[in-house]
Amino acid sequence: MRTIAGLNKCMHFEVITIRDIARELGLSVSTVSKALRDSHEISSKTKLLVQDYAREHNYRPNPIAQSLKQGQSKSIGVVVPAINNQFFSQVIDGIESVAYSNGYNVIITQTHERYDMEVQNVEHLVHRSIDGLLISLCTETQNVEHLQKLHRQGLPIVFFDRVSNDIETHKVIADNYKGAYDATSHLLETGYKDIAHITSTANASVTTERLAGYKQALADADVAVQNDYIKFCPNGTDLTAKVETALDELLALNTPPQALFTAWDTITTTVLALLHKRGLRVPQDIALVGFSNTTLADILNPSLTAVHQPGFEMGKTAIEMLLALIKAKYPIEEFETKVLPTQLFVRASSVKA
Amino acid sequence: MRTIAGLNKCMHFEVITIRDIARELGLSVSTVSKALRDSHEISSKTKLLVQDYAREHNYRPNPIAQSLKQGQSKSIGVVVPAINNQFFSQVIDGIESVAYSNGYNVIITQTHERYDMEVQNVEHLVHRSIDGLLISLCTETQNVEHLQKLHRQGLPIVFFDRVSNDIETHKVIADNYKGAYDATSHLLETGYKDIAHITSTANASVTTERLAGYKQALADADVAVQNDYIKFCPNGTDLTAKVETALDELLALNTPPQALFTAWDTITTTVLALLHKRGLRVPQDIALVGFSNTTLADILNPSLTAVHQPGFEMGKTAIEMLLALIKAKYPIEEFETKVLPTQLFVRASSVKA
DNA sequence: TTACCACACTAAAACGTTTGCGTGAATTAT
DNA sequence: ATAATTCACGCAAACGTTTTAGTGTGGTAA
Known part of the structure; x- marks a missing residue:
């Protein structure tokens, strides 16, 4: 006994x-x-x-004895920027559901958008003997050596949402390009021409793709891309201050934008809060469309036109891919990047004034 | 090697x-x-x-070898109703931060407000050799035999938020009574007298305490408590439908309420959404104050007067108490229930019409 | 010299499994 | 009747660590 x-x-x-x-x-x-x-x-x-x-x-x-004997821990590590973020908690929800039913534990860590925390968490997880890693890079991350080493050594890794191009493995992302294209096109169709774009750090995959979608939508509508309409606000600490500065600069332009397209969840709500603070009416004074996974979009003031990412499905897909890697008999050479559709929900924040 | x-x-x-x-x-x-x-x-x-x-x-x-040898896994189990809920994700945030710095893993499971899931998750966690358990009961839970057995056997357990009175152990809760009292008093002071209360299942600790605070505030203002102003909507599946029925009944009364005090996070936002749907203006047609931990209260329509619970602190406190139990040399007989202060943020949804 | 002790280290068991190999008995084939 | 094969099971090692109970050496006290 x-x-x-x-x-x-x-x-x-x-x-x-x-x-x-x-x-x-x-x-x-x-x-x-x-x-x-x-x-x-x-x-x-x-x-x-x-x-x-x-x-x-x-x-x-005894699962611990089994783990020791079999050299696998039946637990997988998850690294996210922040749990306390609707999108990521939806993703975790998806991860948890599949993991649980496959007998895997999920160990969750947060980077709070800090590169050093990301490195530390990954190391910690690996030495806690995880069987695989699910990660969404933080905005500070510029290079992924800390992951490349592990990947070369054969640790199954799947990226979701914020992926790296420097590592060949399975990835799951939302259709960021199309999401941004749709959002921008929607504003254009509604009648807005001067559309600014507020996004996060330039070096994130998500940023690049959404920026491309934004630009292409403008191009397709024969609207010139104005560089001073594009603002980078790396989320993390002081996001509000950064966004405030960006807004200041935008509104001080000779031709201030009539509409904003915000590319990140936290930026979207921060912008809306700041517009409130300044007494600007949305959409009368300035229209807003943003990526956001909040469940409260309908009851925001005004109700928010949002590009919604399938968070739950992304989590499910990510862990399914990871389990496939873990269970594979032979090293996998062919990697896949799954692109999940985004959805544009048109609400009041983008109707023509 | x-x-x-x-x-x-x-x-x-x-x-x-x-x-x-x-x-x-x-x-x-x-x-x-x-x-x-x-x-x-x-x-x-x-x-x-x-x-x-x-x-x-x-x-x-190798942590697994150490675990096997030492009979402890350095991981603790967390059972919450839903990760995808601002309040609980804030709690988890707090738990994670402390656990991590103490070398503990956190294994998170969700009940989705289902009793059978709760039982199953607890069992799963125990057989995954957790060193301790952090749990917030789901609304369906009426008896806690599944936990009593473990508790008698010496598994360290700490309850948070939704606690049980049938188990003597450390607990952390928000000051539900005072939170409800403050919210109700605020409505009374603002000039509302006919205040309905929409809450969750009657058998949850949280419900009882908040109901008591609501009643006492009315009593202290010499306002009679009307039983048909009190509606129970167990959250879980079909919450929207239940709340809709409750609203129907309230609005059909001879003296329909002029204000609502909603006692649960999800109920609050659901109510607001339903009021929108019916075209009722808040607070002109009906005022609203609710428990809510959303970070978007300021930009809701209208901005929401909310009773905020210290989610992060609750998580921190809970795991600190749990670690104390785990590290205790001798069985602990003296248990503590920590009560964390709530905070009322007055916003537009409760100003006098 | 003998007894004792501290010191610095080792051997081996233990935690609870899984698994390759060995073995005796029963069964079948020759 | 003998040999080959199958069957059903046991032995023991292994996973990587911790810990108890030693062991041998050298020094000190009687």
């Missing part, structure tokens, strides 16, 4: 081990083990005996 | 073990182990030798 981890204080409770079963049934440990795993080496009579006994006595294999 | 879990495909990478160090340095395994743990049995010369070698070769003890 052993005691459950954590149950070491007043242990009336005993957890049964394979050894107990063996002793009780007059069998060897290996026979019991094999019987439980339904090995062909064991007679069906013995198997039944053992399995019945195990069931009755509520036997559960 | 061993391979890191997960790094079993193309293993150029070798992880060093205590055995390797021993062989390389011509020492025994036990000497190395003791040297690394700075035992007094080992000469300082040898200690230095071993420690230097370990550092240089980037030795990291």
Whole structure:
């Protein structure tokens, strides 16, 4: 008998081990083990005996011992910028659901958009013996050496949302290009021509793709791209201050924009809050369309025209890909980047004044 | 040498073990182990030798082996109704920060407000060898036998937010009574008398406390408590439908309420959304104050007068208490219920029409 | 010299599994 | 009747660590 981890204080409770079963049934440990795993080496009579006994006595294999023996921990690491962010919590929701039903634990860590935290978390996770890693890069991250090393060593890694082009592995992203294209086109169709774009750090994959979509939509409508309409506000610390400066600059232009297209969840809501603060009416004074996964878009003031990313599906897809990598018998050479559709929900913040 | 879990495909990478160090340095395994743990049995010369070698070769003890040996997993289980909920993700944020810096992993599971999921998750976590459990009960939960058994057996458990009175252990809650009292008083002071209360299932601790605060505030203002002003809408599936019915009934009363006090995060935003849908103006047609931890309260339509719970602090406090239980040398008999202050943020949804 | 002790280290068991190999018995083929 | 094969099971090593119980050396006290 052993005691459950954590149950070491007043242990009336005993957890049964394979050894107990063996002793009780007059069998060897290996026979019991094999019987439980339904090995062909064991007679069906013995198997039944053992399995019945195990069931009755509520036997559960010790996962830690199994991990040690089999060299896999049945847990996967997740690195996100922040849990406290609707989009990422939706992703985690998706991850958790699939992981759980496959017998995997999910260990979640946050970078808070800090590169050093990202490096540290990844290292921590690896040394906690994770079987695979799910990661969305933080905005500060410029190089991915900390991941490349692990990837070369064979650690299964899947990127989601904020991916790196410097590592060949499975990735899941939203259709950022199209999402941005749709959002911008929508503003154009509504009648806005002077559309500014507020986005995050220039070096993120997401930023590049959304910027491209924005530019292409303008180009397709024969509207010139104005560089002073494009503002980069790396999210992380002081986001509000950065966005405030960006807004100041935009509104001080000779031709201030009539509409804003914000490319990141946190930026969108920050912008809306700042517009409120300045007493600017949306959309009368300035229209707004943004990427956002908030569930409250309908009851915002005004209700928010938003590009919605399939967070839950992204999480599900990411972990499914990761499990495929983990379970693969042979090293995988062919990697895939899944692109999930975004959805534009038109609401009041972008109707023509 | 061993391979890191997960790094079993193309293993150029070798992880060093205590055995390797021993062989390389011509020492025994036990000497190395003791040297690394700075035992007094080992000469300082040898200690230095071993420690230097370990550092240089980037030795990291295998946590799984340690867990197996020491009977503790260095991971704690968290059970919440839903990750995708601002309040709980704030709590998890707090939990994660403390756990991480203490070398603990956090394994998160969700009940989605389903009792059977709660039972299942708890069982799953225990058999994953967690050292302790952090749990916020789901609304369906009526009895806590699944936890009592574990608690009697000595598993450290700390409740947060939605606690049980049937188990004596550490608990952290917000000051629900005062939060509700303040919210109701605020409405009364603003000039509303007919204040309805929409809350969740009657059997949750949170519900009882908030209901009590609501009633007391009315009593203190010499306003009679009307039972048909109190509506129970267990959150979980079909919350919107339940709230819709509750609203129908309230508005059909001879004296329909002029103000609403909603006691749960999800109910608050659902109510606001439904009021929008019906074209009712807030607060002109009906005022609204609710418990809510949304970060978007300022930009809701109208901006929301909200009772805010200290989610992050609650998470921090909960895990600190749990770690205290885990690290305790002797069984703890004295348990504490920490009550964290709530905060009322007055915004537009409750100004007098 | 003998006994004792501190010191610095080692051997081996233990945690709970899984698994390759060995073995005796029963069965089948020759 | 003997040999070959299959069957059903046991032995023991292994995963990487911690820890208990030694062991041998050298020094000190009697």
